Amino acid sequence: MSFVLHCPHCGPREVYEFRYGGQIVSPPVVRNLPGVQHERWYHRHGCKQWLAAERNVTTNEVLSVRSLEGEAG
Amino acid sequence: VNDGSLPTGAFVDPTRSFTFQFEGRTIPALAGQSIGAALYAAGQRIFTRSFKYHRPRGLFCVSGDCPNCLMNVDGRTNVRTCVEPARPEQKVTHQNAWPSLEFDCLRLFDTFSRHLPVGFYYKRFHRPRWMWPIFEHTVRHIAGLGRVDIHHAAHDQGAMEYVHADVCVIGGGRAGMTEALRAAEDGGQVVLLERLPQLGGRTLLVAYAGDDELTRKCRSHANIRVCLETTAFGLYEGNLIAAFSGNTLLKIRAGRIVVCTGGRQQPFVLANNDLPGVFPGDGVLRLARLYGVPAGQRAVVLTDSDEGQALALQLQQIGISVAAVVDQRPAAEPGHKTDWPMYLANTVLSATARARLISVLIQDSKSGQSQEIHCDLLCMAGRRQPAVELLLQAGVRFRHEDGCWKIDKEVPGISWGKSPSRQPLSLGERGYDSLPSPPGTGVGGEGEATSKYFVCLCEDVTEKDLHQAVAEGFDEIETLKRYSTANMGPCQGKMCGQNVVEICARLTNRPVGAVGTTTSRPPVVPVELATLAAAHAHHPVRRTPLHHWHEASSAVFMDAGLWKRPESYCGPAEEVRSVRSSLGMIDVSTLGKFEIVGPDAVELLERIYLNRWSDLRPGRARYGAMCNEDGILIDDGVAGRLATDRFYMTATTGNADAIFQWLELWKATWRLDVTLIDRTSAMAAMNLAGPHAREVLAALADFDVSGKSFPYMGFREGRVAGVPCRVLRIGFVGELGYEIHCPNACARPVWEALMDEGKKFAIRPFGVEAQRILRLEKGHILIGQDTDALSNPLEAGLEWMVRFDKAAFIGKEPLLRLQEMGPRSRLVGFTMLDDARVLPEGSQVVDDGRPVGRITSTRYSPTLGKSIGLAWVPRERARVGYRFEIRWNGMDVPATVVPLPFYDPDGIRLKSC
Numbered sequence: 006m007s008f009v010l011h012c013p014h015c016g017p018r019e020v021y022e023f024r025y026g027g028q029i030v031s032p033p034v035v036r037n038l039p040g041v042q043h044e045r046w047y048h049r050h051g052c053k054q055w056l057a058a059e060r061n062v063t064t065n066e067v068l069s070v071r072s073l074e075g076e077a078g
Numbered sequence: 079v080n081d082g083s084l085p086t087g088a089f090v091d092p093t094r095s096f097t098f099q100f101e102g103r104t105i106p107a108l109a110g111q112s113i114g115a116a117l118y119a120a121g122q123r124i125f126t127r128s129f130k131y132h133r134p135r136g137l138f139c140v141s142g143d144c145p146n147c148l149m150n151v152d153g154r155t156n157v158r159t160c161v162e163p164a165r166p167e168q169k170v171t172h173q174n175a176w177p178s179l180e181f182d183c184l185r186l187f188d189t190f191s192r193h194l195p196v197g198f199y200y201k202r203f204h205r206p207r208w209m210w211p212i213f214e215h216t217v218r219h220i221a222g223l224g225r226v227d228i229h230h231a232a233h234d235q236g237a238m239e240y241v242h243a244d245v246c247v248i249g250g251g252r253a254g255m256t257e258a259l260r261a262a263e264d265g266g267q268v269v270l271l272e273r274l275p276q277l278g279g280r281t282l283l284v285a286y287a288g289d290d291e292l293t294r295k296c297r298s299h300a301n302i303r304v305c306l307e308t309t310a311f312g313l314y315e316g317n318l319i320a321a322f323s324g325n326t327l328l329k330i331r332a333g334r335i336v337v338c339t340g341g342r343q344q345p346f347v348l349a350n351n352d353l354p355g356v357f358p359g360d361g362v363l364r365l366a367r368l369y370g371v372p373a374g375q376r377a378v379v380l381t382d383s384d385e386g387q388a389l390a391l392q393l394q395q396i397g398i399s400v401a402a403v404v405d406q407r408p409a410a411e412p413g414h415k416t417d418w419p420m421y422l423a424n425t426v427l428s429a430t431a432r433a434r435l436i437s438v439l440i441q442d443s444k445s446g447q448s449q450e451i452h453c454d455l456l457c458m459a460g461r462r463q464p465a466v467e468l469l470l471q472a473g474v475r476f477r478h479e480d481g482c483w484k485i486d487k488e489v490p491g492i493s494w495g496k497s498p499s500r501q502p503l504s505l506g507e508r509g510y511d512s513l514p515s516p517p518g519t520g521v522g523g524e525g526e527a528t529s530k531y532f533v534c535l536c537e538d539v540t541e542k543d544l545h546q547a548v549a550e551g552f553d554e555i556e557t558l559k560r561y562s563t564a565n566m567g568p569c570q571g572k573m574c575g576q577n578v579v580e581i582c583a584r585l586t587n588r589p590v591g592a593v594g595t596t597t598s599r600p601p602v603v604p605v606e607l608a609t610l611a612a613a614h615a616h617h618p619v620r621r622t623p624l625h626h627w628h629e630a631s632s633a634v635f636m637d638a639g640l641w642k643r644p645e646s647y648c649g650p651a652e653e654v655r656s657v658r659s660s661l662g663m664i665d666v667s668t669l670g671k672f673e674i675v676g677p678d679a680v681e682l683l684e685r686i687y688l689n690r691w692s693d694l695r696p697g698r699a700r701y702g703a704m705c706n707e708d709g710i711l712i713d714d715g716v717a718g719r720l721a722t723d724r725f726y727m728t729a730t731t732g733n734a735d736a737i738f739q740w741l742e743l744w745k746a747t748w749r750l751d752v753t754l755i756d757r758t759s760a761m762a763a764m765n766l767a768g769p770h771a772r773e774v775l776a777a778l779a780d781f782d783v784s785g786k787s788f789p790y791m792g793f794r795e796g797r798v799a800g801v802p803c804r805v806l807r808i809g810f811v812g813e814l815g816y817e818i819h820c821p822n823a824c825a826r827p828v829w830e831a832l833m834d835e836g837k838k839f840a841i842r843p844f845g846v847e848a849q850r851i852l853r854l855e856k857g858h859i860l861i862g863q864d865t866d867a868l869s870n871p872l873e874a875g876l877e878w879m880v881r882f883d884k885a886a887f888i889g890k891e892p893l894l895r896l897q898e899m900g901p902r903s904r905l906v907g908f909t910m911l912d913d914a915r916v917l918p919e920g921s922q923v924v925d926d927g928r929p930v931g932r933i934t935s936t937r938y939s940p941t942l943g944k945s946i947g948l949a950w951v952p953r954e955r956a957r958v959g960y961r962f963e964i965r966w967n968g969m970d971v972p973a974t975v976v977p978l979p980f981y982d983p984d985g986i987r988l989k990s991c
Binding site for chain 1: 314315316318329735737738739742743746749756
């Protein structure tokens with residue numbers, strides 16, 4: 006695992022700077038499916054903000070990273 | 079560079095010489111020479127014994143790919159001595175041979191090899207069953223290469239460097255340098271990696287000085303960072319390159335990667351092709367041109383391409399006479415008159431050696447006539463296969479078609495060196511020569527018991543082994559690899575990969591392209607674990623602003639997460655007595671300290687904590703615990719209200735970061751209008767505790783600290799010793815106590831003022847150990863110590879805190895369900911019945927000989943004069959007076975449940991005044 010997340014506050018950063026915070030799913034039941042997944046990431050070595058990312062878990066391609074506040078519901 | 083006189087070696091400084099030790103011998107070496115080259119120059123021909131048959135092996139690839147030169151150097155095992163630079167006074171010893179390299183008893187396996195067929199360990203010794211463990215033990219003992227010395231400490235710790243570049247070029251040959259220059263001229267920041275000590279690649283192996291200009295340009299270009307002696311060993315997603323230089327690990331993130339790793343000569347498969355003296359042509363050139371050591375005097379060149387003629391010319395230039403060039407092709411004209419005998423449409427059948435290679439047997443493929451040629455070198459000028467391991471790791475895919483490599487799948491951001499020639503795929507200066515011809519002729523050798531046709535030198539896999547494996551049904555390349563273990567040794571198929579594919583194709587009557595290739599995974603070359611661990615070698619340490627005071631007061635420190643905390647100053651029992659009878663003070667700056675501000679601040683606390691917060695008045699504080707969504711306890715602490723919309727909250731030392739992230743997560747999830755400020759590193763805190771605490775604080779505070787205006791669980795802002803502070807009146811240790819928070823910069827004056835003022839009450843600083851005893855006497859739980867990932871508040875004795883009448887809080891639903899079902903176990907206090915022994919925390923609680931729980935905290939209480947502790951017991955047994963046993967050291971030691979807290983059950987000492 007060595008992909009890069011484009012933090013909306015800090016710019017492109019190594020995944021090692023972030024902490025994974027689980028899937029964003031409702032109801033909160035983890036589904037392990039291939040393909041694009043919505044998930045939370047915390048930028049612990051950067052802006053210290055929670056982010057919402059879309060990631061293809063098969064290819065580790067990160068499609069988007071936004072602030073979590075706009076996402077969660 | 080060279081006008082025909084013998085080369086001194088491009089890496090060698092002939093003016094500096096030294097010696098090192100090899101098996102008790104003193105070996106001379108020149109600076110820049112590899113260990114292997116120096117040993118070869120000193121006459122050493124056998125470097126290792128092979129993996130399975132313990133056959134003698136000598137230098138082969140001289141490029142760090144093959145397993146033939148692995149030795150122990152100064153305690154480091156499996157060092158590739160052919161490329162490892164020699165250093166003065168180092169000690170080099172052999173591996174995998176007993177008693178010596180020259181005479182190895184286990185050579186026996188070679189003689190009895192018919193009893194050790196491919197996959198023999200899957201077939202033999204299964205019956206009788208009891209034999210298996212003995213057999214397994216024996217095989218494990220014999221198998222393998224060097225032994226790891228687990229007591230060997232790396233000389234110096236590895237380091238790690240992150241590198242960012244627009245373009246990273248792997249391989250510093252002509253192609254790599256050209257690519258690097260092109261990218262640099264375009265204005266990009268370029269990193270150029272070369273595993274050898276000089277740029278040049280294959281141009282260093284020929285008497286050709288034309289690239290000096292290219293090298294100079296690369297070295298002097300402002301945009302190019304040249305990393306010599308740096309080996310890329312892995313290519314990962316997101317264009318990440320892992321490389322090492324010495325024991326420094328490099329993580330290189332590049333916008334674009336260009337792989338220019340060149341190619342390798344494919345070895346021929348023939349009888350006894352593993353004898354010392356059999357080399358790929360490049361190996362002989364490297365030994366001479368890079369390290370200044372001639373490999374022999376008289377060479378036979380075996381080839382199936384034009385490489386043979388070129389090699390023969392090179393050999394003459396480095397002073398090795400060419401006995402013959404044996405070309406497998408039926409009619410290849412040399413194009414010019416040669417100084418050596420040419421044998422066209424011939425092949426080498428076998429090599430013969432006594433102590434050294436003495437002759438090869440060649441055969442005319444038309445007439446069948448054979449003849450012996452005397453020589454001390456057999457140089458194999460096989461077809462050049464591109465080194466594609468890194469590209470495969472990046473996801474690039476190839477197809478072998480009509481003897482050429484075609485691209486099946488490209489990956490954005492990854493490219494490779496384009497040769498000026500017409501080759502479809504070439505990673506270096508020279509392209510892949512597209513002339514397909516089957517390797518070797520080894521199958522015929524089955525009759526000869528003593529001759530082996532080696533395909534994989536690492537694992538001693540012969541052509542016959544592959545035949546047998548395919549006959550047994552392992553005819554797909556991936557299963558063939560796993561069953562025969564070909565490709566699975568130190569070289570990971572770099573030497574043998576293409577031969578295995580071609581033999582598999584031939585045996586299964588398929589085109590080479592239909593066989594495919596095995597998966598390439600990092601690392602491409604062996605990497606020392608110490609290098610990989612370099613990333614984790616750095617342990618940051620956090621110190622509180624009072625650290626130097628503790629040091630000067632001869633504190634014994636302990637680790638608490640990243641923090642250094644005083645464990646004790648003069649002994650915990652003495653410190654406990656001081657707090658109980660008079661006064662003590664502890665540095666609690668490591669606590670998590672958060673400021674929660676905004677209209678929704680109280681709403682956040684209501685939902686995070688289990689208890690109620692909306693009714694807390696400004697100037698008051700409250701103890702609270704919190705759960706995760708599963709109703710499991712995650713942390714506790716005290717929060718105080720500064721104003722309607724402002725709280726100051728503490729979290730336990732080890733959880734501070736996680737709880738801050740937890741607050742941020744729920745703030746974002748619920749979109750609460752609140753701001754969180756982490757003040758953990760900005761604020762110091764100290765807990766002044768003991769019957770005389772108020773007198774000391776009163777002398778220094780500018781506010782009223784009387785019991786009436788500053789009662790238990792009160793929260794004040796004011797000046798202490800002139801410094802603006804926040805003071806919480808709380809009692810974790812069970813005495814009248816004040817937790818004083820102040821800015822870091824003022825911590826020392828405040829602390830010292832309190833210590834000075836406390837002198838009249840014989841104040842003592844106390845450490846974490848005394849605090850643990852004090853809190854246990856008081857029956858306060860430590861989350862994480864007394865609870866685990868299955869502990870909930872209803873069972874941990876915090877049921878009084880859980881307010882199910884709140885609209886929502888994290889963990890409400892699972893806790894409601896648990897309450898309906900009824901808790902199953904309970905955390906209780908206990909004392910030992912018979913003695914004052916303190917049993918180890920984590921020991922089992924047994925009842926009628928069956929384990930039913932465990933003890934979580936145990937200490938000797940100096941205040942009560944007995945051994946006390948906390949234990950998880952089944953709910954039906956959680957009643958005062960219940961007797962149970964604790965299993966310790968094979969004995970069951972009796973204990974009994976007692977009411978909590980052990981000390982001051984009514985809290986009179988905390989609250990009464």
